[in-house]
Amino acid sequence: MATFRRPAIEMLQRVSSLKAAPAWQPRLAGDRSARARLALGLLCVLLMLTMGLSLQVGAFDAPTLRVLMASVGLNDGEGLQAVDRIVITSIRLPRVIMGAMVGASLAVSGAVMQGLFRNPLADPGIVGVSAGASLGAVAVIVLGGTLLSSFASLAGANALPFAAFLGGLASTYILYSIATREGRTSVATMLLAGIALGAFALAITGLMIFIADDLQLRQISFWGLGSLAGATWEKVVSILPIILPALVASFYLARGLNALAFGEAAAVHMGISLQSVKNTAIFAIAAATGASVAVSGGIGFVGIIVPHVLRLMIGPDHRYLLPASALLGASFLLLADCVSRSIVPPAELPIGIVTAAIGAPFFLWILLRRRGIIDL
Amino acid sequence: MVEAQHLSVRYGDHVILRDIGFWAEAGQVTVIAGPNGSGKTTLMKALCGDLPYSGVIRLNGRDIAGLKPHEMAAHRGVLAQETTLSFPFTVAEVVRIGISAVNGPARDRAFRDRRVSEALAAVDLDGFAGRFYQELSGGERQRVQLARVLCQIWEPVDEDGPRWLFLDEPVSSLDIRHQIDVMELAADYAARGGGVIAVMHDLNLSAMFADRVTLLAGGSVVAAGPPDDVMTDEALSRTFGCRLRVGVRPANDLFVLPQSVTARSAVT
Numbered sequence: 001m002a003t004f005r006r007p008a009i010e011m012l013q014r015v016s017s018l019k020a021a022p023a024w025q026p027r028l029a030g031d032r033s034a035r036a037r038l039a040l041g042l043l044c045v046l047l048m049l050t051m052g053l054s055l056q057v058g059a060f061d062a063p064t065l066r067v068l069m070a071s072v073g074l075n076d077g078e079g080l081q082a083v084d085r086i087v088i089t090s091i092r093l094p095r096v097i098m099g100a101m102v103g104a105s106l107a108v109s110g111a112v113m114q115g116l117f118r119n120p121l122a123d124p125g126i127v128g129v130s131a132g133a134s135l136g137a138v139a140v141i142v143l144g145g146t147l148l149s150s151f152a153s154l155a156g157a158n159a160l161p162f163a164a165f166l167g168g169l170a171s172t173y174i175l176y177s178i179a180t181r182e183g184r185t186s187v188a189t190m191l192l193a194g195i196a197l198g199a200f201a202l203a204i205t206g207l208m209i210f211i212a213d214d215l216q217l218r219q220i221s222f223w224g225l226g227s228l229a230g231a232t233w234e235k236v237v238s239i240l241p242i243i244l245p246a247l248v249a250s251f252y253l254a255r256g257l258n259a260l261a262f263g264e265a266a267a268v269h270m271g272i273s274l275q276s277v278k279n280t281a282i283f284a285i286a287a288a289t290g291a292s293v294a295v296s297g298g299i300g301f302v303g304i305i306v307p308h309v310l311r312l313m314i315g316p317d318h319r320y321l322l323p324a325s326a327l328l329g330a331s332f333l334l335l336a337d338c339v340s341r342s343i344v345p346p347a348e349l350p351i352g353i354v355t356a357a358i359g360a361p362f363f364l365w366i367l368l369r370r371r372g373i374i375d376l
Numbered sequence: 377m378v379e380a381q382h383l384s385v386r387y388g389d390h391v392i393l394r395d396i397g398f399w400a401e402a403g404q405v406t407v408i409a410g411p412n413g414s415g416k417t418t419l420m421k422a423l424c425g426d427l428p429y430s431g432v433i434r435l436n437g438r439d440i441a442g443l444k445p446h447e448m449a450a451h452r453g454v455l456a457q458e459t460t461l462s463f464p465f466t467v468a469e470v471v472r473i474g475i476s477a478v479n480g481p482a483r484d485r486a487f488r489d490r491r492v493s494e495a496l497a498a499v500d501l502d503g504f505a506g507r508f509y510q511e512l513s514g515g516e517r518q519r520v521q522l523a524r525v526l527c528q529i530w531e532p533v534d535e536d537g538p539r540w541l542f543l544d545e546p547v548s549s550l551d552i553r554h555q556i557d558v559m560e561l562a563a564d565y566a567a568r569g570g571g572v573i574a575v576m577h578d579l580n581l582s583a584m585f586a587d588r589v590t591l592l593a594g595g596s597v598v599a600a601g602p603p604d605d606v607m608t609d610e611a612l613s614r615t616f617g618c619r620l621r622v623g624v625r626p627a628n629d630l631f632v633l634p635q636s637v638t639a640r641s642a643v644t
């Protein structure tokens with residue numbers, strides 16, 4: 001009897017081991033994708049909450065919820081005053097939307113640039129993209145009445161944002177031409193050239209400041225500190241067609257950037273078209289950075305802090321890191337904006353001061369922590 | 377088949393490879409050997425399409441100059457001498473990237489998890505999936521990368537022909553047991569119909585596992601053929617510039633014994 005039974009049992013076991021994938025499969029150790037997806041969900045919730053908070057916080061005590069409900073027809077708006085509506089829908093709402101867009105694009109362009117340069121400390125601020133954008137803006141402020149008057153009158157109210165965007169794009173393009181030989185971009189050359197270009201842009205900016213008059217100086221220094229205070233629906237609409245394609249394009253880069261973490265040669269060996277990944281990445285970085293610098297001035301360190309924190313939480317897989325950076329970048333900037341608005345009411349602290357105050361020590365902390373691990 | 381005809385590579389005025397011919401057949405382990413600076417790694421890089429070169433290189437009959445990276449990647453995986461990662465990936469994530477490199481992200485999780493586990497088992501790294509790559513030793517990292525490359529070209533043959541494993545000094549950072557493991561894995565890949573091209577420093581391992589040896593010196597091919605024909609006292613001693621003796625082990629494998637350093641002047 002036993003001689004018959006044993007093979008039968010073994011066969012059954014074999015069949016069941018082939019078929020029986022249990023309903024719940026334990027995840028492979030080291031696979032952080034479940035955690036990453038959970039984090040993405042939580043970050044969506046966080047963004048909702050910070051947007052709500054950001055609408056509520058401010059020097060003026062407005063009935064946010066009732067105004068919002070009235071504006072979509074959920075109540076009749078009884079007891080609301082005109083000033084309530086104006087504060088919420090014309091001042092705070094565009095500010096919240098613009099803050100979220102700027103925060104998302106700063107964080108994503110930081111993450112893309114770090115992936116491209118294979119260095120967690122790379123940032124559009126480092127390779128001169130932000131400096132180029134600032135130069136564009138400052139040039140319009142100082143020369144708008146004289147040398148660049150035709151440009152200023154042509155672009156009208158958008159002269160400053162548009163010039164900043166062009167400056168960012170131009171500096172990225174020049175950088176790219178310098179660093180690319182025979183269809184290949186050397187990251188080391190690009191980093192060093194970026195530093196030189198940034199210094200050069202800064203020098204010309206300095207020259208502009210030198211010849212500026214007092215009123216222009218005030219404008220420049222306020223713009224340069226970075227602020228979301230000037231948010232209007234017009235600005236939101238003007239940067240949307242630049243920032244949105246940049247964000248979408250960068251999400252398509254995930255696979256290429258993952259492969260690039262192994263080095264350029266290895267990425268090609270894995271089937272990545274390096275040059276197209278680089279082109280897409282560089283354009284996305286320039287567009288996102290240029291547009292956000294244009295409407296909000298120099299807001300630093302978001303692109304360093306946000307991706308770094310997320311890598312610690314969910315790992316460096318760009319398929320999750322890039323969307324998570326967008327969500328957390330938006331939330332982070334809105335929170336920083338809340339702080340900047342409520343620290344000295346009714347005045348506002350420029351948001352660039354808040355992000356730099358958090359970001360600069362954080363940057364140094366990463367640098368010190370990593371000093372023993374990688375050569376910088 | 378992988379073949380190169382009239383292949384020359386130069387850096388500026390310096391000629392690294394001088395009009396050489398090279399070929400390797402699927403189903404075999406082909407070893408490229410030679411002294412430092414002989415052009416071994418340059419030949420490997422040219423075959424991978426990493427370098428500008430003159431001449432013709434064909435992968436399974438197709439000129440690689442006309443192949444896109446993803447077409448190349450579908451038919452050959454490359455293990456570099458050393459791979460550093462810029463971000464803290466886990467071992468499982470590193471190996472899984474090999475799967476998505478050619479198969480795209482469409483495969484289901486159960487498939488990917490099983491493939492990752494199989495690949496790690498093949499390089500004797502069971503239980504390493506959850507470790508961080510950057511915390512591993514050099515030899516462990518090398519085997520993780522081999523697992524990733526294996527995932528990229530898992531089946532040695534597909535409908536378009538054989539697939540190729542390009543190994544640049546695959547065993548240089550491994551202990552002796554894993555040297556043998558890795559070479560056996562490569563030989564097994566060849567036995568199942570795939571092709572293996574390996575740059576090797578270890579002549580004894582080359583003699584044990586190679587079906588064909590190409591000896592390079594000074595940017596030219598000195599000799600090419602089965603180990604029995606190529607690895608002779610005279611050819612090896614002349615190529616490497618030191619006195620070497622080749623013997624035969626009971627299993628008919630060749631072995632190479634270095635001779636006393638003081639005897640070098642007798643050769644050169």
